[in-house]
Amino acid sequence: MxxxxxxxxxxxxxxIKSCRGISVAQAPVSPTGFRWDRQWMVVNANGRMITQRVEPKLALIELELPHEAFSESWEPSSDSCMVVRAPGMDMLKVPLSKPCDMVEHVSVWNWNGSALDEGARAAEWFSNYLGKTSRMVRFDAASQTRLTxxxxxxxxxxxxxxxxxxxxxxxxxxxxxxxxxxxxxxxxxxxxxxxxxxxxxxxxxxxxxxxxxxxxxxxxxxxxxxxxxxxxxxxxxxxxxxxxxxxxxxxxxxxxxxxxxxxxxxxxxxxxxxxxxxxxxxxxxxxxxxxxxxxxxxxxxxxxx
Missing domain, CATH: 2.40.33 (M1 Pyruvate Kinase; Domain 3)
Structure with a gap:
């Protein structure tokens, strides 16, 4: 031992990559890390990742997931959501059920692939907060693989x-x-x-x-x-x-x-x-x-x- x-x-x-973390009492291990960890990301008009290196304001974005989301076998219902808050912004609710639309040519460092698109409301929220065209995307483990x-x-x-x-x-x-x-x-x-x-x-x-x-x-x-x-x-x-x-x-x-x-x-x-x-x-x-x-x-x- x-x-x-x-x-x-x-x-x-x-x-959400580069936004605030959540301190939890436990976290399930998945094939890609802790469940929910860096499952979402904000991208620019070209699909390129946006991080605190370029937009330090991301540090001020607070996130909240349902407490039970960190239970071992919990699955989201149709009304389960992630709550996103930032100074001067209305609260944004992002459903945890997977969206249907895809965004092509999403990139993180040297990885390029497609991702799930969290829709116009989330895109408007992040675009307004950062002051430039942005979208919120979700990693689609069903169709994409990003190897270490x-x-x-x-x-x-x-x-x-x-x-x-x-x-x-x-x-x-x-x-x-x-x-x-x-x-x-x-x-x-x-x-x-x-x-x-x-x-x-x-x-x-x-x-x-x-x-x-x-x-x-x-x-x-x-x-x-x-x-x-x-x-x-x-x-x-x-x-x-x-x-x-x-x-x-x-x-x-x-x-x-x-x-x-x-x-x-x-x-x-x-x-x-x-x-x-x-x-x-x-x-x-x-x-x-x-x-x-x-x-x-x-x-x-x-x-x-």
Whole structure:
């Protein structure tokens, strides 16, 4: 089983890419990550993803799903919906039943495919909020497949997340960073799916195989950080921290001395779940679950990044 080294402190699901996350007591594991995670996305007139990197205002969009949506085998009814709120905007309700219309040429990084279109009302809401032509689309797992990078995790799938289905950070890592920063930052700057506690700072760098409850996760890649951690998630205003501070002790030059530096900083570890290949229901992670380390690296220099 391995050594019990941590426990799950918080679980976050981000239904719309780059909008606020939802903290939940439990989350079912699906073939593409936690259920509902990055299932929706806002796109521009060309079908290209819109994220906080270009539109920091997305940080202010709050989402609400039915509480029971995170039960193991819950299915939406005809009146189930996701509620979307933002400053200065009327509330938007998005039905959880799948829409019929499709949008072609939707793209996330180097992936291109079709997606379900959430309709004119949602398109008008996001267009008005962002001040430019936008649409809200939903990943259609029935007709589309978005595979993870085979160099790191061959055969696994995700929806509209940047790279991989799960991302984990430890509270110890956040605490260590905040001891150095002049102004501490909350965990929402880093947008993890799983926040664990009870382990040392950045110990998650070394985790190659862990078990959470009876589910097996593989650490496949250190998480390189983009602009988003510098965006205050309460105001949508970007600064220089915590990235400037992270450059001093979490850069690729320091963590990966045997490789050519690319100017990256790293916080957190991307994961895939072994059991996402199986179709039996009942796979769920809960706050309080024990995290057991089955296999770990001897040093960060050996980590994939």
């Amino acid at each position: 391995g050594e019990a080294s941590a426990r799950v402190k918080t679980i976050f699901v981000y239904p 990078d085979p160099d790191y995790a061959n055969g696994y799938k995700t929806m509209f997340s940047d790279q991989f289905p799960f991302m984990l950070i430890s509270q110890g890592s956040l605490d260590a960073l905040n001891k150095i920063l002049k102004e501490p930052v909350p965990i929402n700057r880093f947008r993890p799916n799983i926040l664990v506690e009870g382990c040392g700072p950045f110990s998650e760098d070394l985790w190659k195989e862990i078990k959470i409850d009876d589910l097996t996760f593989y650490g496949v890649k250190l998480c390189s950080r983009c602009k988003i951690p510098t965006i205050n998630q309460e105001t949508g205003i970007a600064g220089s921290e915590p990235t400037e501070t992270l450059k001093g002790f979490r850069s690729d030059r320091i963590l990966l001395p045997n490789r050519k530096p690319q100017g990256q900083v790293y916080v957190g570890q991307h994961l895939v779940c072994k059991e996402s290949f199986t179709k039996d229901k009942g796979k769920v992670i809960q706050v309080g679950d024990t995290v057991c380390i089955v296999q770990q690296l001897s040093s960060t220099a050996d980590a994939a990044a």
